[in-house]
Amino acid sequence: MALTVAQAMTLPGMEMRLLAGRAGLARAVRWAHVSELADPVPWLLGGELVLTIGLGLPADAAGRRAYVERLAGAGCAALAFALGEAVASVPAEVLAAADEHGLPVLEILTPFIAVTEAVARWHADERVRGERRVVAAQEAMARAALQAGSAGILRALAEHTGGEALLLDPHGTPRASGPAAPSPGRHGAAGARAAAGVPGVVERPWHGRAVAAARSAARRSATVLDDGIHAVQVQSLGFTGPPSGWLAIRTASPLEWHTRMLANQAACLLAMELVGVRANRAKAHAQRAALLSAVLDGTLTPRQLGELCPVAPPYEVIAVRARVPADAAMEALEDVLPDPDAEDRAFVCARPDGTTLFVLPEDARPPDPGLSDAGRGDAGRGEVRSRGARLCDRLGAPGGGCRAHDLEELPAAARHATALAGRGADAAPGYTHVDELETAALLRDAFLPEAAHRFSAAVLRPLREHEARHGGDLVATLRAYLEAGENLELAARRLGVHRNTLRRRLTTAERVSGRPFTDPGHRLHLWLALSLGDLVPPGRPRDGESA
Secondary structure (H helix, E strand, C coil): CCCEHHHHCCCCCCCEEEEECHHHCCCECCEEEECCCCCCHHHCCCCEEEEECCCCCCCCHHHHHHHHHHHHHCCCCEEEECCCCCCCCCCHHHHHHHHHHCCCEEEECCCHHHHHHHHHHHHHHHHHHHHHHHHHHHHHHHHHHHHHHHHHHHHHHHHHHCCEEEEECCCCCEEEEECCCCCHHHHHHHHCCEHHHCCCCECCCCHHHHHHHHHHCCCCCEEEEECCCEEEEEEEECCCCCCCEEEEEEEECCCCHHHHHHHHHHHHHHHHHHHHHHHHHHHHHHHHHHHHHHHHCCCCCHHHHHHHCCCCCCEEEEEECCCCCHHHHHHHHHHHCCCHHHHCCCEEEECCCCCEEEEEECCCCCCCCCCCHHHCCCCCHHHHHHHHHHHHHHHCCCEEEEEECCHHHHHHHHHHHHHHHCCCCCCCCCEEEHHHCHHHHHHHHHCCHHHHHHHHHHHHHHHHHHHHHHCCCHHHHHHHHHHCCCCHHHHHHHHCCCHHHHHHHHHHHHHHHCCCCCCHHHHHHHHHHHHHHHHCCCCCCCCCCCC
16 A cells, blocks of 8 residues: 555644645655755655755746656655745746646645654554555465365455456466456456356456466566556466466556565465375375276276266276376376366276276367367267367377267277277377277167177077086187187187187087087177177267267
């Protein structure tokens, strides 16, 4: 808060009268200074209440006008005369120039030393009041951090600085802003738009400047952008290493000292909040990864996964042909899933084959208009495929994607996505979705999942019933035999059994199935029943869903 000329005239013990320059009563008084020089400007810094008895006034009218003009141009707050010592009254040309330039001219009856002490005392008291406000604001931000996290910190910072605050991620993408509820009358239609579709971020015209400053800044830095009307401070968050984010605050110019202090306090609170959030997210992702691995390895059923974790099918399953560290995986998720709630429903799982599996909730928004027709699927799928491509680009590794309509389809979708990610670098340099392979999409759409399941169950029922009564592993044995091209030696090695054991199992399987394996039609039925889940990609549109 600044001391204005009007306020200085009413300080305790002050006796002053306004003679001219009423338009400048709102000028800020930084100090009170006595000068009898003909040109005191070289010795002033601006904001001074200049006290004089008139000894330095030029003798000619033009010189007196120039005297006032120089003081006004130097940013002086006001000119105060003690009359009766050197001059009996203020010359008319001084008053006229003061009115023209908006420089208040006062008659003062108070001793100069008393005026100087009063102004100094007011600033000292204001400093104490400011420190008390800063302490109160710091306490409010600390409470807000405990109660509402980052959003509460930004809201408290904006409230106690009279400005607006914005939180950016390490890449300069807006994540939250304060105040959260804009006034439509003040900000208009633009103020009601969510920046980049991120909940809790209300787009403002100054956000672009803050984002540009964050993205062009050094690894750790603080920058102030001041256009003379508003000041925008952008500073990095974090204690060591690369920034964990950026805080931007916009207030009236110039940037006050207490605003800098509160911004530093908020930056520390936000950095601690981000450290805690990242640690909790890493722990949650590790737990979810263990559960997904158990489903893919067959030790946990998809139904059990749904009971243990919040899920929201359909899913987009993305396999990236690289072992992605946990921190890099979470940063990539932040880029492709701007909604934190969506990230809470995502899975990231490193697989033994060196790939990393991402299971993301499918985006229900319309497809991206920039995608080609070949890249479009049912509603929302085009945007999701684009998201898979962005994820692979972000990680710098090729990948494949497949849709899983429900949890039961997750293992099959993971197998198909992994197969696409494992294709040669020349065949799949970037990201390939199963729907972009015409034969796979046609094969999937030709089968009803329920009908394919009934077919497989009917063909394999005699073998599974025999296994249930007498033990043995007839289904796995038959699959290994057919996958090996009916090569006994290769199939036995893959199963880890002796070839004679394999022969006995195949003899039993042939007898139980009711027809000899030399019958091509019988072998075809068995092979389809065993491999439909691998040949036919999941994610077929259900009844009532757009194709």
